[in-house]
Amino acid sequence: MADIWLITGANAGFGRALTEEALAAGHTVVAAVRRPDAMDLTHERLSVVKLDITDMAAIPGVVDDVLQQHGRIDVLVNNAGRGMVGAAEQTTDAELRGLMELHFFGPVALTRAVLPSMRERGSGTIVQLSSQGGRFAFPGVSAYCGTKFALEGWSEALAAEVRPFGLRVMLVEPGAFRTSFNEPTALHVSEFSDIYSESVGAVRTALEEGNGKQPGDPVRAAQAILTAVATAEPPLRLPLGSDAVDALAAVYSNSQTELTTWETLSRSADFPA
Structure with a gap:
């Protein structure tokens, strides 16, 4: 069946790939972008709406317009976002709050x-574009991972709350994909000092030098998302890319080992039997 998809950040990266693949699959797409004039894709089943996801006041009106035009929204994809690199100590409040608006409060x-x-219709799917960085963090991406951790926690609770109404929530956790994420115009780098050059500096360099060499294919990622959405029971979390699968497997294994190592001390905090 053809669905109505509302996709934010639809003019580039995963958003663009999802838009094109959803259209190719016969769906109708409403592309929500900050600058509609920059959307160079045209299709009879594509409409473009202006939306800055951080403009909370504009969101209800955009949703109402989509519902009036199409009657329903079957799949919402919260995709808009950007990368940020910087030491936790040196990332400013303004930078952190701005990214939280974009990655958490806006999608919420x-x-x-x-x-x-x-809920009234008893069907619908929420797709949250998170990241492998929504499950584990490493130097230089404290702000980015913090926002994705928040989105994941909120969405996991949401999934349990809306399941009785027939709604599904899926968190997509990509690894490194060949999108504009690492490009200088998209990747925000906080003011940097030599204090954290060994840890944060190495990550910043790796991201910058890895641009255009990422193993992940955005088109194949979009196809995987469409496949999962089309199933009767999509996963709560869908890692994408072999690097994400390998990294998450190692993280889960290490977490299990740490839990087992400290289990006796952890259990000692209970009242005596």
Whole structure:
């Protein structure tokens, strides 16, 4: 069946790939972008709406317009985002809050605006573009991972709350993909000093030098997302890319080892039997 997809950040990266693949699969797509004039894709089943996901006041009106035009939203994809590199100590409050607006508060607001119509209809899928960095963190990406951790925690609770209404929530956790994520115009780098050159500096260099060499294919990622959405029971979390699968497997294994190592001390905090 053809669905109505609302995709944020649809003019580039995963958003663009998802838009093209959803259209190719016969769906209708509403592309929500900050600058509609920059959207160079045209299709009879594609409409473009102006939306800055950090503009909370604009979100209800955009959702109402989509519902009036199409009657429903079957799949919401919260995709808009960007990368940020910087030491936790040196990332400013403004940088951290700005990224939290983009990766957490904006998607939360849009999800809440879409949920009532989905709940009344008894069907709908929320796709949250997270990251492998939504499950583990490493030097230089404290702000980025912090926002994705927040989105994952909120979405996991949401999934349990809306499941009785027939709604599904899926967190997509990509590894390194050949999108504009690492490009100088997209990757925000906080003011840097030599204090953290060994840890943060190495990560910054790796991201910059890895641009255009990432192993992940955005088109194949979009196809995988469409495949998962089309199933009766999509996973709560969908890692994408072999690097993400390998990294997450190692993280889960290390976490299990640490839990087992400290289990006796952890259990000692209970009242005596």
